[in-house]
Amino acid sequence: MNKLSIYTLIIFTLISVNVIAQVNLNINISYPAPSYLNDWTYGKSGMATLVLNQSDGQLMKIKFQTQLQNTNGTVIASSDNANAAVYSVRSGANVFTLDKLLQQENLRFADGNVMRSIQTSGKLPAGNYQLCIQVLGSVAGSTRVIEMLKVPVCRPFTQANFQLPYLLFPVDKTWLDAATAKSVITFRWSSIVPRTKEYVTYRLQVFEVKADQRPMQALRSNMPVLSVDVLNTQYIWRPQLNFNEAEGTVFIWTIQTIDMKGNPITTSDGYNLGWSEPRVFGVCNKPKNTQGEEACGSGRKLE
Amino acid sequence: MTNNLYTKSKTIFILILLLVVSKFAFTQNDSLKVKVSGTIGISYEGYRLSTNPETPAFYTARRPNDLVRILFQPTISIGNFKLPFNFSFSPMRNNFGSPPFGFGNIPGFPKQTFKQWITNPMNNLGMNPSYKWIEIPLGTQYIKYSELSTGDVGAFGYGLNLTPGKFRFRFFNGINQQAYEPFVDLPSNTSFVGAYKRTLTMAQIGLEKAGKYFTGFNIVRGVDDSTSIVSPLTGNPATPKPQENFIVSFVTNFKSEKGWYGQTEIGTTIATRDIMVNAVNPLLKNFNPFITTNLSSFRDHALMATFGKKGKNFDLGFSTKWLGAGYYSMGYPFVQNDRLDYTLNTRFNAWENKINVVASIGQRIGNFSDTANHTSQLIANANVFAQFSEHFSVNANYNNFGFQTSGLLGMRNVGHDLGLNPTYTWYNTSMSNLLSLTYNWSKYDETAYNNMNVTTNNSQTAMLMYVPSFFSKPNFSTDASIMFYQNTTNPGSIKLSIWTYSLSAGQNFPKQKLNIKTQLQYNVTTVNVFTPSKNVMLILGADWNLAKRLSWNTSLSMNLFKYGDELTPPAVLLGARYFENMLKTALVYRFGN
Numbered sequence: 084m085n086k087l088s089i090y091t092l093i094i095f096t097l098i099s100v101n102v103i104a105q106v107n108l109n110i111n112i113s114y115p116a117p118s119y120l121n122d123w124t125y126g127k128s129g130m131a132t133l134v135l136n137q138s139d140g141q142l143m144k145i146k147f148q149t150q151l152q153n154t155n156g157t158v159i160a161s162s163d164n165a166n167a168a169v170y171s172v173r174s175g176a177n178v179f180t181l182d183k184l185l186q187q188e189n190l191r192f193a194d195g196n197v198m199r200s201i202q203t204s205g206k207l208p209a210g211n212y213q214l215c216i217q218v219l220g221s222v223a224g225s226t227r228v229i230e231m232l233k234v235p236v237c238r239p240f241t242q243a244n245f246q247l248p249y250l251l252f253p254v255d256k257t258w259l260d261a262a263t264a265k266s267v268i269t270f271r272w273s274s275i276v277p278r279t280k281e282y283v284t285y286r287l288q289v290f291e292v293k294a295d296q297r298p299m300q301a302l303r304s305n306m307p308v309l310s311v312d313v314l315n316t317q318y319i320w321r322p323q324l325n326f327n328e329a330e331g332t333v334f335i336w337t338i339q340t341i342d343m344k345g346n347p348i349t350t351s352d353g354y355n356l357g358w359s360e361p362r363v364f365g366v367c368n369k370p371k372n373t374q375g376e377e378a379c380g381s382g383r384k385l386e
Numbered sequence: 387m388t389n390n391l392y393t394k395s396k397t398i399f400i401l402i403l404l405l406v407v408s409k410f411a412f413t414q415n416d417s418l419k420v421k422v423s424g425t426i427g428i429s430y431e432g433y434r435l436s437t438n439p440e441t442p443a444f445y446t447a448r449r450p451n452d453l454v455r456i457l458f459q460p461t462i463s464i465g466n467f468k469l470p471f472n473f474s475f476s477p478m479r480n481n482f483g484s485p486p487f488g489f490g491n492i493p494g495f496p497k498q499t500f501k502q503w504i505t506n507p508m509n510n511l512g513m514n515p516s517y518k519w520i521e522i523p524l525g526t527q528y529i530k531y532s533e534l535s536t537g538d539v540g541a542f543g544y545g546l547n548l549t550p551g552k553f554r555f556r557f558f559n560g561i562n563q564q565a566y567e568p569f570v571d572l573p574s575n576t577s578f579v580g581a582y583k584r585t586l587t588m589a590q591i592g593l594e595k596a597g598k599y600f601t602g603f604n605i606v607r608g609v610d611d612s613t614s615i616v617s618p619l620t621g622n623p624a625t626p627k628p629q630e631n632f633i634v635s636f637v638t639n640f641k642s643e644k645g646w647y648g649q650t651e652i653g654t655t656i657a658t659r660d661i662m663v664n665a666v667n668p669l670l671k672n673f674n675p676f677i678t679t680n681l682s683s684f685r686d687h688a689l690m691a692t693f694g695k696k697g698k699n700f701d702l703g704f705s706t707k708w709l710g711a712g713y714y715s716m717g718y719p720f721v722q723n724d725r726l727d728y729t730l731n732t733r734f735n736a737w738e739n740k741i742n743v744v745a746s747i748g749q750r751i752g753n754f755s756d757t758a759n760h761t762s763q764l765i766a767n768a769n770v771f772a773q774f775s776e777h778f779s780v781n782a783n784y785n786n787f788g789f790q791t792s793g794l795l796g797m798r799n800v801g802h803d804l805g806l807n808p809t810y811t812w813y814n815t816s817m818s819n820l821l822s823l824t825y826n827w828s829k830y831d832e833t834a835y836n837n838m839n840v841t842t843n844n845s846q847t848a849m850l851m852y853v854p855s856f857f858s859k860p861n862f863s864t865d866a867s868i869m870f871y872q873n874t875t876n877p878g879s880i881k882l883s884i885w886t887y888s889l890s891a892g893q894n895f896p897k898q899k900l901n902i903k904t905q906l907q908y909n910v911t912t913v914n915v916f917t918p919s920k921n922v923m924l925i926l927g928a929d930w931n932l933a934k935r936l937s938w939n940t941s942l943s944m945n946l947f948k949y950g951d952e953l954t955p956p957a958v959l960l961g962a963r964y965f966e967n968m969l970k971t972a973l974v975y976r977f978g979n
Contacts, residue, residue, distance in 0.1 A: 119682070121659050121663065122659075125622075125624060127622045127624075187665075188665040188666065188667075188681050190668075198669065202670060202684060202685065203686040203711060204684055204710070204711035205657075205683070205684035208755075208756060209753075209758075244753070246724065246725075246761065247722060249722065249750070251787050251789065251799065251801065252785070252787070252801060252803075254785060262822075262824065262851055262888075263824060263826070263849055263869060263871075266869055266884055266886040267884060269828070269845070271830060272799075273789040273799045274797045274799060276752060276761050276797070278791075278796070293455070295455070295457060296474075298538075299483075299507075299528075299538040299539055299540075300507050300510075300528070300540060302482070303481065303482070303483040303507035304481055304483070304484065306448070306480045306482060306488070307482055308448045309448065310448075315832060315841065316799055319882060321884070321909070321921075323909075323921065323923055323945050325925050325941060325943040327890075327905060327925055327927060327941070337720070354563070354581060355719055355720060356487070358483065358720055359722070360720045360721050361720055
């Protein structure tokens with residue numbers, strides 16, 4: 084080996100060592116992680132910052148090598164390095180949204196249950212995971228790929244697939260007796276599942292359904308006759324309303340679940356804004372024993 | 387490809403429309419007598435609230451100040467041709483459960499455009515002209531094809547229903563949600579995130595024998611127009627991404643003459659959470675020409691079945707419904723998925739039809755796809771009505787629901803409600819009397835939000851009502867009632883007590899075709915050791931038949947509420963009070979006999 088080759092090898096080795104020593108990757112994943120993997124593209128899901136300290140200021144090409152693991156270290160999915168996206172990074176801080184690290188489009192799954200869950204719901208099964216990232220880099224003009232972190236950076240995260248509260252009482256499509264309902268109507272609903280570490284607020288909203296309206300139309304358009312924030316799962320309403328309508332008075336009600344930061348809990352529909360499946364009830368001033376599907380006297384029916 | 391599909395759909399629709407028009411042209415010899423039925427009318431609701439003191443705010447308005455609604459719902463019939471109108475609309479905009487989610491009243495928020503007005507869920511502007519087996523739904527329509535497809539939300543558009551013989555074909559294409567640009571109000575720091583225009587297209591094809599059976603396929607496609615808003619918000623909060631949803635379901639139901647009935651439906655849905663994503667989904671293929679998937683797409687299934695028998699004195703039925711974790715329909719946007727429900731219900735009469743029992747028991751399993759985190763909910767209720775004699779009857783009901791999850795973050799919401807309502811009537815030569823007692827007992831346990839402690843609510847309601855009827859004054863009615871309600875929450879022994887005294891009276895003036903009603907209600911509410919709040923409510927109502935077909939219904943309710951010391955501190959709220967009144971009036975004209 085001539086001197087030139089030896090010097091070249093020494094210089095490349097020094098460059099490699101220098102690069103490895105001066106890359107830092109910081110990953111921040113929100114708690115809980117977004118339910119839908121597609122939502123990892125939003126900044127509120129968390130961010131990753133890759134700090135590159137390189138004296139020559141050249142652009143560097145990098146790829147992320149991703150592993151999704153159980154908390155015990157079992158690999159659930161890993162990325163295909165050949166198809167990983169290539170990013171150009173500069174010296175200094177380079178910010179990435181989490182979907183760039185996750186590479187959902189490029190994951191090869193080792194766990195059939197996880198793959199099925201993503202296929203059918205767009206979500207990971209609820210549980211604890213860790214995201215492990217290695218940065219693969221190459222200097223401009225070189226095809227040599229090197230692992231830029233001594234060890235992959237792993238960040239644990241929790242996947243909680245929330246189910247919104249289920250409205251328990253008044254029972255769907257039932258008539259309440261006006262004689263007692265004019266003083267008190269009690270609302271009850273189940274808690275959000277799983278129970279969150281931070282408190283959530285339940286916004287109880289009750290909408291009157293006009294005689295020429297459908298319940299969902301009333302919910303989508305009317306001003307609520309009751310809108311109140313509750314921390315527990317029961318609310319005793321003193322309605323102080325006129326329940327003397329001969330054909331009965333009909334309401335639709337729902338719960339909007341709001342997290343500690345004031346954001347509605349995410350569900351399938353982007354416009355749902357954390358509203359639980361609504362329920363309908365009526366107040367009837369006719370004789371007792373009016374069953375749900377029956378009309379209030381000769382008046383309205385609950386649909 | 388999708389545009390081609392639309393173009394073809396529109397072409398087919400126009401051809402069928404021409405066919406319908408030509409059919410009318412050849413059938414002018416049918417009876418041409420014009421008949422009009424239905425109603426038209428106008429209604430007004432005025433609400434006013436005043437509080438004392440005005441600040442700090444302690445009670446907020448719960449209705450818009452003024453609400454005018456116009457009803458135009460006549461049906462014009464000429465022979466076999468029918469033209470029903472379903473117009474009910476208002477110039478006001480509230481929109482709480484749909485964009486702009488109540489933000490429309492922020493000062494400076496752009497006024498709704500005509501397109502936004504006609505597609506506003508507040509307004510129905512629909513008509514359904516039909517001739518024999520051809521119907522053309524136009525404008526606002528609430529179309530429900532089935533439990534798993536669509537839907538309980540309205541859309542504004544056009545469609546076609548054909549029902550020749552046993553063949554059934556239905557189609558509709560309409561705007562379910564109009565586009566709204568995002569709006570940020572800096573002074574109040576509130577953001578409306580905006581909304582994309584959403585269009586629903588649906589079709590059903592099947593066979594039916596009315597009252598006997600139906601079997602058919604449903605297809606529903608919903609898509610947001612990603613170009614319909616110019617500047618979506620991308621920060622926090624962000625505009626929801628434009629979505630797409632496709633559903634196909636197969637439904638069948640039957641009824642037999644002997645009372646057997648059944649219904650089943652199986653459905654598959656593909657949902658795309660963000661149609662702007664370009665990456666291909668390695669786990670889900672495209673379903674062209676219906677939907678092109680991307681990385682944000684997923685597919686799941688659902689199933690529902692009902693089976694039972696109805697008889698004169700005995701019903702028994704079983705129903706079940708399973709919705710997969712990814713099952714989603716734009717036609718039912720609020721439905722909770724990832725669940726399995728099953729219910730057994732019955733109704734029967736006994737003791738020579740003097741006892742009537744209605745009961746059901748069922749279970750709901752939530753988080754069904756996640757076996758480790760299932761939620762379990764028991765739902766049971768029963769209602770028994772017994773007419774012991776001409777004078778004495780009893781109604782009793784029981785409701786139980788138990789919702790619980792296991793594990794460290796588990797919870798428990800369990801309720802029991804028992805109600806008893808004996809009614810006794812007696813009469814003499816001058817009057818009849820009715821005495822009704824209602825007693826309800828309720829117990830509700832809930833896991834507190836911040837620890838594993840269980841909060842227990844015990845409540846009791848007792849009400850006594852007396853209704854006399856005077857034979858010499860058949861047009862006069864009155865009743866009086868007294869009610870006591872108490873809820874005790876433990877731990878802490880927090881008590882809420884309410885006494886309600888109520889007196890009602892009504893007088894009918896047959897000659898003047900006028901019916902007047904009034905009710906006076908007085909409540910005393912005590913929370914813990916606070917001094918009681920008092921509330922008096924007066925309701926006046928008058929229904930007047932101005933002419934044979936013209937009626938004018940008016941009611942006025944006034945509510946004065948005076949707090950004790952429960953709002954203090956601040957001291958200024960000692961004895962705070964609010965007064966709200968609401969006037970409802972409606973003028974309605976009825977066509978026909």
